[in-house]
Amino acid sequence: MRFTALLLLLLPLCTLADTAAPEAASGFQTRPAVYSRHSMVSTANPYASQAARDTLRRGGSAIDAAIATQLVLGLTEPQSSGIGGGAFMLYFDGRKLTSFDGRETAPVTADSRLFLQADGKAMDFYRAVVGGRSVGVPGVVAMLKLAHQRGGKLPWASLFQPAIQLARTGFAISPRLHTLLGTERFLQQDPQARAYFYQADGSPLPVGSILKNPDYASTLEQLAQRGPAAFYQGEIGQAIVDAINRHQENPGHMRASDLAAYQAIERKPLCGPYRRWQVCGMDAPSSGGVAVLQMLGLLQRFPLSTMSPTGSNTIHLFAEANKLAFADRNRYLADPDFVAVPSQALVSRDYLQQRSRLITPDRSMGRATAGEPSGIRLSLYGRDSAPELPSTSHLNIVDRAGRVVSMTSSIEDQFGSRLMVKGFLLNNQLTDFSFRPDEDGTPVANRVEAGKRPRSSMSPTLVFNDRGQFVLATGSPGGSQIIGYVSQTLLGLLDWKLDPQQAVSLPHYGNRNGDTELEENRGLASSMAALRALGHTVQEVEMTSGLSAIVRTAHGYAGGADPRREGVVLGD
Structure with a gap:
């Protein structure tokens, strides 16, 4: 058949x-x-x-x-x-x-x-x-x-x-x-x-x-x-x-x-709050649980429910949060049996509120640097190139x-x-x-x-x-x-x-702490000019x-x- x-x-x-x-x-x-x-x-x-x-x-x-x-x-x-x-x-x-x-x-x-x-x-x-x-x-x-x-x-x-x-x-x-x-x-x-x-x-x-x-x-x-x-x-x-x-x-x-x-x-899953829900994912050695919770926590202060899912302002905020999550991911996440991974510190409410203040609606931050959650020294690890x-x-x-x-x-x-x-x-x-x-x-x-x-x-x-x-x-x-x-x-x-x-x-759409990526042939090209005006380097990709x-x-x-x-x- x-x-x-x-x-x-x-x-x-x-x-x-x-x-x-x-x-x-x-x-x-x-x-x-x-x-x-x-x-x-x-x-x-x-x-x-x-x-x-x-x-x-x-x-x-x-x-x-x-x-x-x-x-x-x-x-x-x-x-x-x-x-x-x-x-x-x-x-x-x-x-x-x-x-x-x-x-x-x-x-x-x-x-x-x-x-x-x-x-x-x-x-x-x-x-x-x-x-x-x-x-x-x-x-x-x-x-x-x-x-x-x-x-x-x-x-x-x-x-x-x-x-x-x-x-x-x-x-x-x-x-x-x-x-x-x-x-x-x-x-x-x-x-x-x-x-x-x-x-x-x-x-x-x-x-x-x-x-x-x-x-x-x-x-x-x-x-x-x-x-x-x-x-x-x-x-x-x-x-x-x-x-x-x-x-x-x-x-x-x-x-x-x-x-x-x-x-x-x-392993014990990694869970954290988003609005009135509890979101749970994999802890290290996956970076997914930490990064997804960071993305949600960084965006929580914005009125997303009133915004268009594909509007340029939504793409901007999402890309900025993506950058911050990837900067931390590439610095701290690894096998927890070999490295002290600060998962809880990285998804704590205070830390994410502090990092979220780096996101401004009217300007891109450019490339993000990793943060320093409580008790963690930024200089402890080098950036990952995997x-x-x-x-x-x-x-x-x-x-x-x-x-x-x-x-x-x-x-x-x-x-x-x-x-x-x-x-x-x-x-x-x-x-x-x-x-x-x-x-x-x-x-x-x-x-x-x-x-x-x-x-x-x-x-x-x-x-x-x-x-x-x-x-x-x-x-x-x-x-x-x-x-x-x-x-x-x-x-x-x-x-x-x-x-x-x-x-x-x-x-x-998204950003892995580099270019802001828009899915090609999906009607997002109209947002490119507005995103570039905010300071994004934009490309359409598969x-x-x-x-x-x-x-x-x-x-x-x-x-x-x-x-x-x-x-x-x-x-x-």
Whole structure:
């Protein structure tokens, strides 16, 4: 079955609303929000959404559905995430909120010179990415198992069956996967990936081609039977180590003991107030929770609800807040097991009120400098230079018992390190570390160290009301732009009262402490002159988010999936 035909089959299941939602205030043409009474799933791929809903219908929990979903995403959206990568998950069981850290770790042989050339200069980015050097110990499998122990209802092995069956019978190549394969420069250097994704003449398989992955099915069968031990030890683990260390041009130095020692971590989420809501996200090593809370806190004193979501004055304020959040992010955020990360100080009300005074409605501040929250010396760390690219995936799931999962997973760049092992791709997450270990002799918090987890921008987010009741779940792929995407969606839902489909469809804008970026071809060009008059350097860029959002309503749930990608919302 062609991908488009499958999508047409699934869409009628999504359209449960009596009437279509109005267009977003931005004027961006969008599809209607999805409504359901009892449960809802939103993933980046139709096959994955179907697997999630089927799991819930079998009596599975939100965590069970998330596991089944991730295994399918690794097959049908291999450019973005998979068992060769890492993830962060927020989980609300109806009473308690927790989070799971499945971020990759650096091998014990890694040190601060990992991405430096012999002359001390940083390597070219893709020279560092392609090959074994950039691969961190994958964390998804261990994290999913830890989450299942906390909130799974169905047997572990049963959750692998949808992906195993799909891998053996085949799935239709989507337009997005086909397009990315066609523009990809490095993937064909790997013999397994070339044989799997491309035709004999080197062209990508056409849209709608049925792609089978028996190697992935075999890998999942072993994981279903033996659990994470089958991945981190034995045949699969050795294949991972060999692929990394034997790369001809850019080998890594991972040991079998690095895999065997990996542990996922249950962490306390980071929460803070925004107006009458409580917003919760991941704490370090993600920078997402801190930066999103900073964005909201910095903007709280402005009357956003009375402002246009896409007006030049709104874009100005949002960009200025973005700069301040990124200045702090690039100075302080890193793995908390290696660095004293001042998360609470960075999101404290007094600190954000002080920093917010740097934002003036009539003039851009230019480039922002990091602040000094109480008790923290600015000179403690140097500025980070880590790039972070946008090939990631996000899912939200609410089950019939009101349990909620918001999970973002990634292999980092599109197709990760371009190494394929046993039917799945390996990540390049170590390039999320700063390539420079210091700034003028001052160590960078996010420098490479053995066993360390690289900083991330992944921002799975849950919002609660003043009675502790679940209000909404959201998140996005998009590299470092995730912070802006999620913050803007929260404003759309909480301040501008958009429905979830309208909110995730808003034209994007933001600033990562440099140029102010406007999403191209989304009607924002008319604001460029006004922004430049305020002192902004403005450019139009592609901003391909993959947002989704689920909102609790008086009668159940409403959901939306980003029209920029292939996400689908399903509900019962």
